[in-house]
Amino acid sequence: MNIPKNVYLKWYESMLLIRKFEIRAAQMYGQQKIKGFCHLYNGQEACIVGAVSALTKNDKFITAYRDHAHPIALGIHPKYVMAELFGKITGVSKGMGGSMHMFSKEKNFLGGHGIVGGQIPLGVGIAFAEKYKKTKNLCITYMGDGAVRQGAFHESLNLAMLYKLPIIFAIENNGYAMGTSVQRSSNVTDLYKLGASYDMESLVVDGLKVDEVHKTITKIAKKVRTGIPILLEIKTYRYKGHSVSDPANYRDKKELEKFQKKDSIEYIKALILKKKIGSEKEIEKIDNKVTNTIKESIEFADKSEFPKLEDAINCVYEQKDYKFLKE
Numbered sequence: 001m002n003i004p005k006n007v008y009l010k011w012y013e014s015m016l017l018i019r020k021f022e023i024r025a026a027q028m029y030g031q032q033k034i035k036g037f038c039h040l041y042n043g044q045e046a047c048i049v050g051a052v053s054a055l056t057k058n059d060k061f062i063t064a065y066r067d068h069a070h071p072i073a074l075g076i077h078p079k080y081v082m083a084e085l086f087g088k089i090t091g092v093s094k095g096m097g098g099s100m101h102m103f104s105k106e107k108n109f110l111g112g113h114g115i116v117g118g119q120i121p122l123g124v125g126i127a128f129a130e131k132y133k134k135t136k137n138l139c140i141t142y143m144g145d146g147a148v149r150q151g152a153f154h155e156s157l158n159l160a161m162l163y164k165l166p167i168i169f170a171i172e173n174n175g176y177a178m179g180t181s182v183q184r185s186s187n188v189t190d191l192y193k194l195g196a197s198y199d200m201e202s203l204v205v206d207g208l209k210v211d212e213v214h215k216t217i218t219k220i221a222k223k224v225r226t227g228i229p230i231l232l233e234i235k236t237y238r239y240k241g242h243s244v245s246d247p248a249n250y251r252d253k254k255e256l257e258k259f260q261k262k263d264s265i266e267y268i269k270a271l272i273l274k275k276k277i278g279s280e281k282e283i284e285k286i287d288n289k290v291t292n293t294i295k296e297s298i299e300f301a302d303k304s305e306f307p308k309l310e311d312a313i314n315c316v317y318e319q320k321d322y323k324f325l326k327e
Contacts, residue, residue, distance in 0.1 A: 003214070015046065015265050026040060051217050053214050063142035075107055076109075081102060100112060110122070116150060117153055140170055143171055145182050157231065168224055192233035201229075
């Protein structure tokens, strides 16, 4: 597969932007500018960046609550994501969603969902709508390895096969469901094999290599658009705890260091230099651009206003002509 030079550089910039965003988000949480739950994506950047470059702007994306990276990878300026974390009216969800409920209709990013596995049947519904409207678009539905223990996961795979829906079930297997390792929660540790029960085509990809994620999703997307659902296990790793309040004492430093040596951003940077796709100067230019963007994002979020009290009832469904039935 011939991948243009600008794609490699875009991968590096997008992944670095997400990484630096999450590092600064953790700092802002420590300063109590971000409150509530906060789940960071450090280490998993290739899972979403490789998918975005492989799919089209009309395809639909949905995920769980570790969702800061997805709108950024899809092209939303990180200042709107940071503003959402700060609970400001300028945020992508108008300050009403916070860390776990990012949305962007413009970029076809349909959440950000706080219930473990709750987004999986929603992804099936989205894919059903695309098939019903004959759009040829697909829905990529992200989930963590812990979510595959939910009954909704299995029900969703069954319906997707039954109705032949254009959906990619993407398991971001970072090894831990909160603090419980895959090995301690299931005798099936190769999660892609779970698709066999439904006669679903299933495969695994190295989620630390953005080019491999891109190539794999590019290839399977052609089948999925014809109504062949596919289960994709993306082997990845998260550097931080389940959330910012999790010290991750359930794993040792050697395990973390092992994965950091295979860091996805350092991998693509080395590839760019080795293949002479870009120079050290181009890399430095991208680094500086990303640093400035993150700085701008924090300043924007800081200066933005909080929603007004009366905004609390906005975006709440109301049927004005509704009447109570009298017995």
